[in-house]
Amino acid sequence: MKRNLLVTVLILALIAVFASFSFAEVKNPDIIISVIKEGVETMDPHWANDNPSMFEVISNCYDNLLNYKRGSTSEFVPMLATEVPSVKNGLLSEDGLTYTFPIRKGVKFHNGDILTPEDIAYSIKRALVFDRAGGLSYLFFEPLLNCIGIEEIACKVAGVEKYSDMFEANDPRGELKSEYKEAMSKVITDYVDKVVSIDGNKVIFHLAHSYGAFLSIIPHYCPWSSIIDKKWAIEQGAWDGKADTWWKYHDPVKEKDPLYQIVNGTGPFMLKKWVPGETVMLERFDDHWRGPAKIKNVQTKFITEWTTRKLMLQTGDADIVSVPIQYLDEVKEMEGVRIIENLPSLANILFMWTWTINAKGNSYIGSGKLDGEGIPLDFFSDIHVRRGFCYLFPYDVYISKVLKGKAMRSPSPLEYPLLGFSDDPELYYEFSLEKAKEEFEQAWGGQLWEKGCKFNINYPEGWVEHKAACDMISTYAKMINPKFEITPVGLQWSASLDAAWTEKCPIFIYKITPDYPDPHNNIQYLMGSKGGLSGFCFGEAYIKFAEKNVDPLIRKALKETDPEKRAALYKELTQIAHDQAISLYLYQPIAHFVERNWVKGWYYNPLRSSDYQDFYSLSKGE
């Protein structure tokens, strides 16, 4: 009896204790808690190439020379520079080769050091030297040095074919052979040092050629052009700025990167603690040059499980939560939660086809011949095949039923509202089985229609909406001709790397997000003969086509500095994309943002996925 009474009292006491932790008004008023799906990979701006690192942490801790005007993807405002270079204000030369940035005075780094033009020059040069494989520093090389990377320059100066040839045991992370030391030093003295100079309080960029997109690779949300503290970076073990050591700091493995887990920027937040895989804690930098942020602390948590994120939002333990589109309805009726919808996001989903397929070990193309049991390697080099598929897809039904209306048609490689985006109805392929049939009947001199085809269409495993798109293509193809056997196959990420990037996939559905919001990024990537996707996954036949028909226009548009003229050139390129059915452009997602209604100050920035925040503008209150 006594024991039972004791147990009951204990249980009641525990309930009372736990109940006191229950729902409260504006939870954690001094901290904004943002919950995202993936973890941060690095704190080094020159390493970062993942959204959480770039947009959740680096852009809140580091500043750039310029920023985007709120909500715009093409208008700039000063940040660490005091003016935006233009021909009108004389800070951009008329030939487009020189950009001058007067630097703001009195800006402090988190450790108290004062920003100087040397920090800016060092930051850019370090980006060039660092140039890690798979990183984003390569974006500087095209305008500043007219090449793809520092290794290309090194090989040219040293007169070798491969960069690793200059090192003992062909290990670029090992000892440099002594005979190459002088040549390697010249990479800095004759090339890197010449791209940026200092004149009093001004930093001057010297371009190799006119580059209309240059200002788009400088501003905020471009981590590769974040400004770091030179003195501090060298103290931590980063490149010392000297010409005769740079190769030791080039393309390190992550564990050897001295800045991978530390931060010292001029941004409104300092890094308090990063627990990999768990959380990043930021605290307000009170000496920030714009004035201190309204919120004192920020905590970003990495939680992959949707139910957990949802419940944290519901209970108020999370202020901002990443909500996948398929779960949006679950939070719509949630008390105390605000949802902002219909936000155009800079992403493009498309079917890409390989104009020349790699036959080696390829199980996706059946017999490899146009005999009804497969497709030939150059199947998609026939324009009628490509156009046929473009007419085959039920775009509106797909957007309304599968995507629940949370997308807009994307008629071209460019997304709205990028410069050059065109909404011309002529650019949209309509869903028409009649027209698809007409095109297929003409393809391959009529042989395709007569014999049929058999091949796989690939999508990344786990992407339900992409699978649905592939199913639709397969279904409608069979509907117009029962001899068309197209089988959707989901690929794990590792398998898709192996298949798509070795030109084995006949058709592959893919999502791209631009590195920076300039049409050159998209067009080059998706249409250029040396584009990251088109030059690499579309095959030899496409490269030849692009060299002749696309590259000259791309170069012309890139060199043009007048925005109106550039826009006209990109419209011309999108017309080519349409006429030649270079890819099947599906849709541009419409994003949404979900927060507790006690969060104030959020604004939409299309450059930064709605999953990641500009914490400087945020506060909490009733």
Added chain:
Amino acid sequence: MLSYIIRRLLLLPIILLGVTFLIFCVFSLLSPMQRLATYVHDPGSLKSAQSIERLIDKYHLDDPFPFGYINWFKRILHFDLGWSQAANQPVWEAICQRFPATLELVLYSIIPVVLVGIWLGVISAVHHNDMLDQTIRVAAVIGWSLPTFIFGLFVLFIFYGILGWLPPCRLSPWAQDLVYTSNNFRSYTHLVTIDALLNGNIPIFWDALRHLIAPIITLSYVEWAGLLRITRSSMLETLRKDYVRTARAKGVDEHTVIHLHAERNALIPVITIAGMLIIWMLGGVVITETIFTYPGVGFWMASAAQQLDYGSVISFALLFATLMVMGNLVVDVSYALIDPRVRLE
């Protein structure tokens, strides 16, 4: 017994070599492009053929199989477990960060698992085939067959979503701030509840405990059923033994017969199972850790396997295999110590 122990310990390096070699073999079946997936999560970062070649060279993804294994082995001999791409930190640091979390969860969970499992197993055996036994067995079947993720989500939904009592993760934001960044909090064991007591910080102790309860409930409910069945079966067999009948015939009270004579002997096989259960759970309880976003080794290993981060998988396999071997040895030795009839040859 000493020679037995030494022989078992001598087998350890061979086992570790075999396990790691096997894992390496599996990963080496993947092409260099496939293994590149460990380092490239966004295809947008592959801007050119050169960037792919550079990445493959940089991470030695096309090294012939024996070289890759030998290079890894050489590093292990220097106690360098390498880098975890999945954790974004050295493997050793990842283990030191995550293993204590799993250890803490397992140590707390094993108490209800063992106590409840044994207690109910004994009751069930003593009340063989009557209503109580049937009820307990039905509850055991439910526990045994209920998928962990369903029960875990249920617990999360009720105790956190509706009641707000038992939140996920390891600590609340204010506690995390103190534990991770404050100079006033020293981590002695990296078991937060223990460290909180050692620091005399009761609010952090309660906060950590509050975050542990839901995963403990989930883990315990799923695991006690197995232990119950073994205890029941062992107890039933023991209760039929002659010495138990003799004790009853001598007039020993039933409580003494059950708890002093029968239970102690019935628990011998149960100890074996309980020991193995602890070791198995230390390998990471992936689903529970995922649902409650509990930052233990299980969740990390699941991510590492998905990302083909073989460096992490192999290194953790080393640790886990060592634990398994040592754990098995301890169980076998304790078995021999408890039951004098057992001889270790």
